[in-house]
Amino acid sequence: MPESNRAVGFILASISVTVFTYYTFWVIILPFVDEDHFVHNYFLPQEYAILLPVYAGVSLICLLSVFIGYVMLKSKKKKA
Known part of the structure; x- marks a missing residue:
């Protein structure tokens, strides 16, 4: 059981770091970056x-x- 908890924690931490990095790059x-740069293809509008x-x-x-x-x-309801 502890190994599965560790794996789930690692996956959740990895997803969190990925989302944080993506959002930080997107917003900050x-x-x-120039509008015609290819990097803009990987992000939604501002x-x-x-x-x-x-x-x-x-x-x-x-x-x-x-x-x-x-x-x-x-x-x-339990009290009544």
Whole structure:
């Protein structure tokens, strides 16, 4: 079991580092590269750099709110 946890942790850490590097390059470095450079083919337009994290954050807050509400309702039923 500990080996599988270590493998899952390594995979999650690798994905996190990859996404962080991609996003950092996209937001910080890419605006200083010429528009006709081939590197721009690997990235979405700049407006998505703001929209994607905002939508992800709103979705996360909504899901957490629904989960907390569900747990509160379930715990209230147990008391009654």
